[in-house]
Structures are given as structure tokens and as C-alpha cells.
Amino acid sequence: MLLARYRIMILSVLISIFIINAAAFCDNPPQYTPSMSLLFKFEKDTVFVSGTAGDTIGYINFLLQDYAQIENVDEIQFQFAVDTSIVHIIEVIPTDNWPENNNVSLIKYNDTTFRVILSTSSSITTPESYVCYAQLKCYLKCTTENTDIPIRFYGLMDNYYEYPIANGTERKYVNSTSHFTHGAIRSADYIATTQIDSVVAIGGVKKQVTVPVYYSANFNTYNMHQFIIFDTALIQFDTGYVADTSLWLMQDVEFSHNKDTIKVNLIGAAPDSPDPLELYYLKFTTKAVTYWNDQGISYTADVAFLDDSCYVHPARDSLCSQLKAPYGLVDGEIKLGVDTDILTDFHDASSDNIVSLSDKTAQAIIKLKSQFPAGMTTDNIVVNYLTTRFKNAYVTDMSSPSAHFERSINGDDTVHVHLVHNAQYDNYYSESESYASLCKLTLEFQPDSYSPSYSQQDILFGYIDSIPGKPKHRVIDTTGNIVINSANGLLALHMDSIMVYVGEASATNSSGTGCGGIAGEVRIRNNFDLSGFTLDVSTANNIYIDYVTPISGVSATKLSAQTYRLASDSSFAAIAANGSNYTKIADIYYKPACGLEPGHQYQTYPSFSNGVLVYSTSDTAFFASTTAGLVTVTVPQEGCSCGGGSKMAAQDSPALPLDYSLYPCRPNPFNMQTTIAFDLPKPSLVILEIRNILGEKVTTIVNGFLEAGRHEVIWDGKNQLGKDAATGVYFYSIRAANFSSTKKMLLLK
Known part of the structure; x- marks a missing residue:
């Protein structure tokens, strides 16, 4: 009994001592010597990565350094605070630097404060430089501002951060805030733009026009909701469809409309794209508008967003609500009524832009550049040409449309070309942003109407406004409703030129005193590649041709005392078109006629006749001779004999040939x-x-x-x-x- 009483007394004393000591500990926690060598660090990171599946999931690295005291550690604890209205902490993930048999705890104290405990049954040696031991995985909630959201180490118990590192019962603390580097998260900067393309759609009633809508964004898109209004006076909405059906849940793709508003709703998973990509298409049909007939003026149908009703949802794993503030919307338009061009092209590969004495035909391709299909009612393309120097014009069909051609009733110098759709082929003159060939116009040149000179090589082939009794230049669309003509400036007519093959021969200026050997040159220039020629050169006024020395490939034949014939032979090397330059074909030497008065001076301009210049296709060119090249010969004081010795009054007489x-x-x-x-x-x-x-x-x-x-x-x-x-x-x-x-x-x- 006494023994039991003693046991109770001893137990009571022990309990009292424990309570007293516990109370003393709570009032005054143990003050361990702080470690000044420990450094804790959060890195600054951008968690928003556009175009990834989790484009708002980020990882912030936690790093530790012990630059002086190398210790064994089996537990690390730290606390931090972050604005959880923007950042949602998901979990803590140890890195490969933490031992494999790890244990990680994330304790949430309140809405903004968290504690992380990393522990292991083994231990590590604290590093001398920063090493990453863990990552904070977090969601970034939807924001429209690109700012830094801080993550700060958060201390309890005075200035100490509880249990920074430990090895068994050994613990070290850090009591200097300079040993803590706070980090930050860069908030997402969402940018998205939807743009309606502007298109051209001149044409007749019920012409269907497709309008592309483009989209660009730096995040994955989950849902789009848009309202588009359009001009009901000029166009009507037909339908809409997405560009890539694999991106959207097709049962949730909606294109609906009332009188003037289109509702577009898309649900799916469109990827991010910094460059605009085709999102969807809207199809409209043009309406009949009577005032288009007045002057063929251009009109514009607006297609615009209803801004306050358009939004975009980023991908669902971004935890982001609808995006409005940075959402760009670009309106478009459909332009009805544009310029149309007609070109008479003599330089097309199928054309013939050259005429000469032997090739009297020139051919041009009549081309149309327009952004609408001209068509099948009455006359659709009418052009009037002025054909001076040409005759016998006619039109040749090149493709399915037929070309109806009429000669002018007003004479031979005008041509009325009337192009009509041929219903047999069920085809129209197609719209094109470049020139499309319609038909071939063939003209026959009249050489007698042309006086060639070397400086005048081209004939401009032009238009006239109208032919009496014929309509002016115009183009009519598939319905006959819209007339475009040259009077309103919307129909442009482009002329072209026809080249005339022209060549020219000349003799250089020459002068001298003597009975022969007074030198000069005969030259040719040509505006085409010369493959052959024949040319007679003659003198007059008592000046004879002494002799001629031609270049290789050219022969010189004496026809009389005052005429030589120069001609190409089989070894002639073609002379390329040499522009305003000359090519020498022979050296020519002059002499005075025998028996002339000594000391007298005689002059002549060499003349050219029987000139034929040949192109490689055997076209014969015009020959434009020249009077340039004055020859001046002075008879010496002793006079010139006819036989090489004494002076004679008679002139040279031709001798009999010696050979056949x-x-x-x-x-x-x-x-x-x-x-x-x-x-x-x-x-x-x-x-x-x-x-x-x-x-x-x-x-x-x-x-x-x-x-x-x-x-x-x-x-x-x-x-x-x-x-x-x-x-x-x-x-x-x-x-x-x-x-x-x-x-x-x-x-x-």
C-alpha cells in the first residue's frame, strides 16, 4: 500500500516537471545557431507556352545552396506565398537530384500560404552551388495583362524559416532574408485576331462569292462565338463551312443567320498559329441592283463583326474564361465593280508582230483581264480598231467562245470586233486577274501606205471610240445587266505596236586628190537579224568606182564603170540586229573619169538600188537608202590618163572579157x-x-x-x-x- 502511494507521488512530480518545461518551451522556443551559408531560391519562369496541350501549366524551380558548410541532409522544408486568385498550385514534384526513395508533402495553411516538405530515408550532401531539388507545378488562370506574379518565401516563428534543412535531429535555420531569392511567374498574354478577307466580285445577278475568314492566336482555341453583319442591299448570305473539319466537333459547328446577321459558333481544338490561317468561309450571292446600270460605278458590300458579341475560349485545360479584351476583329468587304482591261497583244507567243515587203500579215491576240465572267446575252465584248495601213482584217476563234467579226461600214480603215459567247460549249469568258486570250486578229499590211525610214520602225495599232452605227467599246456580264464601257473609265484599252523590218545602207564621207584609190566604206545597219542581202552601189558626176574590196562572205561584181553589185554568198555570216550602229560590208575606192580638167574638183553622193535585205525566215525587208556619204575627188595637176600614161579626152570603154x-x-x-x-x-x-x-x-x-x-x-x-x-x-x-x-x-x- 505504501509502495503504491510512493509511485503515485513520483508520477505526479514527473508530470508537473514536464508541464512546466513544455510551457517554458512554448514561451521561448529553442534558439539554434543559424546557418549563414544556406541559400534558398525560387527561379523566375514563364509558364505560358503557346501551342502546347497545357499551354497555361508551368513549373517553378526551387533551388538550394550551402556554400560553406557541407552537410548531410535527409529533409528540406520551406514555406511560400503566392496570389492564388491568379496562380493555382497543383503539386510539388521532386527532381532527379532528390533521392529516389523520396517522400513529398504539400501542406496548405491558408488561401495564399503553402509548406513543402521533402524527405528521404537516405541523405544528400548539401551543394556548394545552386541545385534544383523540386518544382512547383501550377496552373495560370486567365489574365489579359502580361505581368510578373511573385512567389515569395514565407517565414513563421519570428525571423526564422521553420526547419529549412535537417539530418536526423540536427536542424539548421536561416534568419537573414538576404539568403532568400524570391521568384515570379509571368502571366499569359493571350492574343487572338479574326479577319474577314476583302474580295472582288463584279458580275451579274446571282453571282456566288466566297469570302475567307482568317484566324491567328498564340494559344489553343476551344470555342469561338462570333456575330457578323452584312449589307443586305447588295448581297445575301448562302452558307458557311469550316476550312479544316478535323479541328472541330462538327456536330457543334453552327452557321445560322437572320435577315442581316450571321451567327458563327465553333467548338473543337484549333491549334495556335502566329500566321493567319483559314478558319472558315462565308458564301454570298450578289443581288440585282438597278442603279448599277447608270455608269458601271463600283459599289462595296460591307461584311463586319458585331464586336461586343464576339469572344474566344482558350483550351479547356487553361482554366481561362472567355477572352475579349485583346481579341482583334478585322472587318472585310465585297467590292462589286472594278476596272476591266482589253489588250491587243502583238507580242504574245502566238502573235506575229513583224511585217515586211514579203511578209504582209500581222497577228495579235485580243486578251481580256477582268474579275467577272462576261457572258451569253446579246453582244458581250465590243472593240473598234483603227486599221490605217492595213486591210483584209479578220478574226480567228482560239477556244470555246465564238468571235463574231464585222468590217466597218465606214471604209477600209476601221474594224469592228464583236465577241459573243458560244452556247454550244456552255462556257463563258472566265474571270482572271491576268490576261486571258479571247481570239486572234489577223491584219494584212499595205506596203504602199508606208514610207520607211530607219528611225521609224514601229506602227502603233490603236483603237477608236466608235464606228458610226456600231456601239462603243464595252463589256456586258452574264445577265446583260451591268455594262462596262470606256466612257466611264472602268474599261481600259491597251494598244500595242507592229514592227516593220527596215534596213539602211550608207557610204562614208570620202575625199582625196589622185587618179584612183580614194578610199571609203559601204555599210549596212538593220533592225533585224540579217541573213543575206543584195545591193547595187553607184556613183555619178564623172566619179567612177576604181575597185571594191568586200568583207568575207560578200562578193563584189562590177556592172559598169560607175556601178558595183554587193551580195552575200554561201559563206556569209549573219549580221545581228545592230540598232543604230553600222556594219561594214566593203571598202570602196573612187577615181575621177579619165581626161578631166586637171586641178578641178568633182563631188557625188553614192546611191543604192536593187536593195534586198533578207531575214532568216526569208522575209524581205524594206530598204531605206540614205544620201549620207559625200565623195569629193580632185583631179591632180598633171591630169589622169585613160591608159595609165598620157591624158585622153575619151572615157573608159569596157574591154572584152578574157574568160567565160x-x-x-x-x-x-x-x-x-x-x-x-x-x-x-x-x-x-x-x-x-x-x-x-x-x-x-x-x-x-x-x-x-x-x-x-x-x-x-x-x-x-x-x-x-x-x-x-x-x-x-x-x-x-x-x-x-x-x-x-x-x-x-x-x-x-
Whole structure:
């Protein structure tokens, strides 16, 4: 009994001592020596990442450093505070730097304060530099301001942060706020823009127009809700559809409308896109408007957002409500009535923009550039041309539309072109932002109407406003309701030019005193690639041609004392179009006629005749001669003899040839006739025949006995029956005594 009483007394004393000590601990907690080497840090991070599945989920790193005291640690505790109206803390995740057998606790004290406990059955050595041991995973709630949201370490029990680190019963504290680096979260900056495209839709009644709507955003979109109003006076709404059906829940895609308002509601998962992408399309139909007929003026139908009723929801895992403040809305329009262009194109690949003496046709492609389909009622495209210097114009159909063509009733210098849709093909002249070919216009050149000079190479082919009794230039749409014409400035007509092949020959200025060898040059310039030529150069006024030295590929034939013929031969190298420059084809030397008064001066301008310039396609060009190149010859005081010694009163007389010869015909190629020259040193029986490329005889020019000397005969391009020979290559051959020779010539029709 006594023993029991003693036991109760001892227990009571022990309990009293424990209570007293506990009370003393609560009033004065143990003051451990703080560790000044411990550093705690939150990093600053941007949790908003556009375009990811969790585009508002972020991770903030917690780091620890012990720069002086290397300790073993099995537990880390810290507390922090954050504005939870914007940031929602989900969990704490240890990193690979924390041992695998980890235990992590997240304790919420109140709406803004949290404690994190990291513990392990093993231990780590506190690092000498910052090491990340854990991450705070958090949601960023919807904000429209791009600001920093701070995350701060939060202390209890005076200035101490409870249980910063521990190893068993050993604990270290940090009591200096300078040892704590606070972090921050960058709030999301949501940006989204929806833009209605502006389109052009000139055309007739009930023309359907598709209007694209584009969208750009820096976040994943879950839901869009938009209202669009449109101009009911000019257009009516037909339907709408999304650009990519895989992005939306099609059962939740809505395009509905009343009289003038379209409601668009889309639910799905559209990804972020910094560049505008096609979101959906709206289809409208143009209405008949009577006042369009007045002047063909352009009108605009507005398609605009009802701003206060449009919003966007970001993706559902963003915990963000509807977005309005930064939501950009760009209105669009449908333009009805634009300029239309008609081009007469002589430079198209299918055109022929060159005329010459032998190629008298030019061809142009008539083209239309318009943003609406012209069509099938009455006349739809009417153009009037002024065709001076041309005749026999006609139109050739190029595709399905038919081209109705009419000559002017007012003379041969105007053409009325009337293009009409051909219902047989069920096709219209299609709308195009570039020129589309309609038909081919062929014109025949009248050479007699043109006086060529080298400086005038092009003929401008133009339009006239109207032909008496014919309508002016105009284009009519598929209904005949909208007339566009040149009078209202909406129909533009573009002219083009036709090039005329022109060449020019000239002689340089020359002067000197003597009985011969007074030098000059014969030159050619050409505005096309010259593949051959024939040219006679002559002098007058008692000035003779002493001799001529041609360049390689050119022959020089003396026709008389005052005339030489220069012609290309088989080795002639083509002369490229040389513009205003000249190409020398021969050196020419002048002399005075024998027996002239000593000391007297004589002058002449060399002249050119029988000139033919040939293009590679055998087109014969106009030849524009020139009077440039004054030749001045002064007879020396001792005079000039005719035989090389004494002065004579008689002029040169041609000597008999020493050998048989057959010369190149001139001109060659030729169109109507050509001259063939040959030499006979003695009276002879001569046979001169023309044969075709197959060796068949076409005609006989000479068949008889001729006296000695130089002879010239003409072939008029006819066969032995008196009919015109066909265009092509021919051979002329001569037989006289024991002499025979054959040469080639080209007949062009």
C-alpha cells in the first residue's frame, strides 16, 4: 500500500516537471545557431507556352545552396506565398537530384500560404552551388495583362524559416532574408485576331462569292462565338463551312443567320498559329441592283463583326474564361465593280508582230483581264480598231467562245470586233486577274501606205471610240445587266505596236586628190537579224568606182564603170540586229573619169538600188537608202590618163572579157524578177536554163548564138507555160562552147 502511494507521488512530480518545461518551451522556443551559408531560391519562369496541350501549366524551380558548410541532409522544408486568385498550385514534384526513395508533402495553411516538405530515408550532401531539388507545378488562370506574379518565401516563428534543412535531429535555420531569392511567374498574354478577307466580285445577278475568314492566336482555341453583319442591299448570305473539319466537333459547328446577321459558333481544338490561317468561309450571292446600270460605278458590300458579341475560349485545360479584351476583329468587304482591261497583244507567243515587203500579215491576240465572267446575252465584248495601213482584217476563234467579226461600214480603215459567247460549249469568258486570250486578229499590211525610214520602225495599232452605227467599246456580264464601257473609265484599252523590218545602207564621207584609190566604206545597219542581202552601189558626176574590196562572205561584181553589185554568198555570216550602229560590208575606192580638167574638183553622193535585205525566215525587208556619204575627188595637176600614161579626152570603154563567167543573179532572193549576167570572150552558142530542186527543167531563158561581151537576161519567175513558179529554191545553168556553170537562187512569193 505504501509502495503504491510512493509511485503515485513520483508520477505526479514527473508530470508537473514536464508541464512546466513544455510551457517554458512554448514561451521561448529553442534558439539554434543559424546557418549563414544556406541559400534558398525560387527561379523566375514563364509558364505560358503557346501551342502546347497545357499551354497555361508551368513549373517553378526551387533551388538550394550551402556554400560553406557541407552537410548531410535527409529533409528540406520551406514555406511560400503566392496570389492564388491568379496562380493555382497543383503539386510539388521532386527532381532527379532528390533521392529516389523520396517522400513529398504539400501542406496548405491558408488561401495564399503553402509548406513543402521533402524527405528521404537516405541523405544528400548539401551543394556548394545552386541545385534544383523540386518544382512547383501550377496552373495560370486567365489574365489579359502580361505581368510578373511573385512567389515569395514565407517565414513563421519570428525571423526564422521553420526547419529549412535537417539530418536526423540536427536542424539548421536561416534568419537573414538576404539568403532568400524570391521568384515570379509571368502571366499569359493571350492574343487572338479574326479577319474577314476583302474580295472582288463584279458580275451579274446571282453571282456566288466566297469570302475567307482568317484566324491567328498564340494559344489553343476551344470555342469561338462570333456575330457578323452584312449589307443586305447588295448581297445575301448562302452558307458557311469550316476550312479544316478535323479541328472541330462538327456536330457543334453552327452557321445560322437572320435577315442581316450571321451567327458563327465553333467548338473543337484549333491549334495556335502566329500566321493567319483559314478558319472558315462565308458564301454570298450578289443581288440585282438597278442603279448599277447608270455608269458601271463600283459599289462595296460591307461584311463586319458585331464586336461586343464576339469572344474566344482558350483550351479547356487553361482554366481561362472567355477572352475579349485583346481579341482583334478585322472587318472585310465585297467590292462589286472594278476596272476591266482589253489588250491587243502583238507580242504574245502566238502573235506575229513583224511585217515586211514579203511578209504582209500581222497577228495579235485580243486578251481580256477582268474579275467577272462576261457572258451569253446579246453582244458581250465590243472593240473598234483603227486599221490605217492595213486591210483584209479578220478574226480567228482560239477556244470555246465564238468571235463574231464585222468590217466597218465606214471604209477600209476601221474594224469592228464583236465577241459573243458560244452556247454550244456552255462556257463563258472566265474571270482572271491576268490576261486571258479571247481570239486572234489577223491584219494584212499595205506596203504602199508606208514610207520607211530607219528611225521609224514601229506602227502603233490603236483603237477608236466608235464606228458610226456600231456601239462603243464595252463589256456586258452574264445577265446583260451591268455594262462596262470606256466612257466611264472602268474599261481600259491597251494598244500595242507592229514592227516593220527596215534596213539602211550608207557610204562614208570620202575625199582625196589622185587618179584612183580614194578610199571609203559601204555599210549596212538593220533592225533585224540579217541573213543575206543584195545591193547595187553607184556613183555619178564623172566619179567612177576604181575597185571594191568586200568583207568575207560578200562578193563584189562590177556592172559598169560607175556601178558595183554587193551580195552575200554561201559563206556569209549573219549580221545581228545592230540598232543604230553600222556594219561594214566593203571598202570602196573612187577615181575621177579619165581626161578631166586637171586641178578641178568633182563631188557625188553614192546611191543604192536593187536593195534586198533578207531575214532568216526569208522575209524581205524594206530598204531605206540614205544620201549620207559625200565623195569629193580632185583631179591632180598633171591630169589622169585613160591608159595609165598620157591624158585622153575619151572615157573608159569596157574591154572584152578574157574568160567565160556566170555571175550571181541579182537580187537573190527575189520576188518578181531577177537579172542573170554572164561573160562570153568570143561569139558562142549559149543555152541558159532554169531547173527546180528535183532537176526538172522549168524554162529556157537563152538558146541561141550571142556575140562576145557582157550579157544580162531577166527571169520573171514564170515557167515555160507562162505560169508563176512556186516559192522555192531554183538553179540556173549555162553552156557555151566548152564552158558550163550552175548557180542557186531563191524565189519568194
